[in-house]
Amino acid sequence: MTQHFALFKLEPSFDIDIETLEQTYRSLAARFHPDKYAAASAFEQKQAVMMASAVNEAYRVLKNPTERAAYLLQQHGIEADAPEHTAFAPEFLMQQMEWRETLEEARAGGNTAALAELDEEIAAEQQNLQQHLRAAFSRQNHDEAAALVRQSRFLDKLRQEIQAAS
Incomplete structure (x- = not known):
């Protein structure tokens, strides 16, 4: 369940270094941008789209303190909206x-x-x-x-x- 943190090479914690998050996001977004895979196979294109989507979702969650806290709670089996x-x-x-x-x-x-x-x-x-x-x-x-x-x-x-x- 630490997938979002692992993707950004961060320790699962409420306190994260936002600057590191931003830098890693830019790097990952560039690496998996679908346009880079325009000449690749259909499989590689699909993988790039899936990775770009995962990177964007992880970034959205980790950047927002509320969403990051809810995500951390989910790791412990707790739904904040329960x-x-x-x-x-x-x-x-x-x-x-x-x-x-x-x-x-x-x-x-x-x-x-x-x-x-x-x-x-x-x-x-x-x-x-x-x-x-x-x-x-x-x-x-x-x-x-x-x-x-x-x-x-x-x-x-x-x-x-x-x-x-x-």
């Missing part, structure tokens, strides 16, 4: 409601400054959540990490909505 991990703490639920209300008010009023401020607040919260994820993984507390992944997914989605409204 029902036992879907409950949020009451404080987080209240905060969600406040953020949603702020988003709706800013969107309805076309208030781009409020949207930018909310986006900054959510980005800071994502950074905080990533620190908690890092700590949960270092303690090998996978249940806590799964709950944090769910929160992180909510924040990712909320930021997408904010950016779409901006």
Whole structure:
């Protein structure tokens, strides 16, 4: 299950060197680009397409902290989206409601400054959540990490909505 990490020659960990990931991605993407195999056999072309697809998927997962954390949990047989991990703490639920209300008010009023401020607040919260994820993984507390992944997914989605409204 460490396929994504192995493909990029990285140790399975929440903390990865993003610069190394980027460099390895560029190298692998160039190596397996389907255009390089235009004159190759049909089998080699198919292999190149499959490898290019695997490289792109692994890069997508490893580059995103939320997806990387969920992938690490899968390695331990834990699905972050399983029902036992879907409950949020009451404080987080209240905060969600406040953020949603702020988003709706800013969107309805076309208030781009409020949207930018909310986006900054959510980005800071994502950074905080990533620190908690890092700590949960270092303690090998996978249940806590799964709950944090769910929160992180909510924040990712909320930021997408904010950016779409901006």
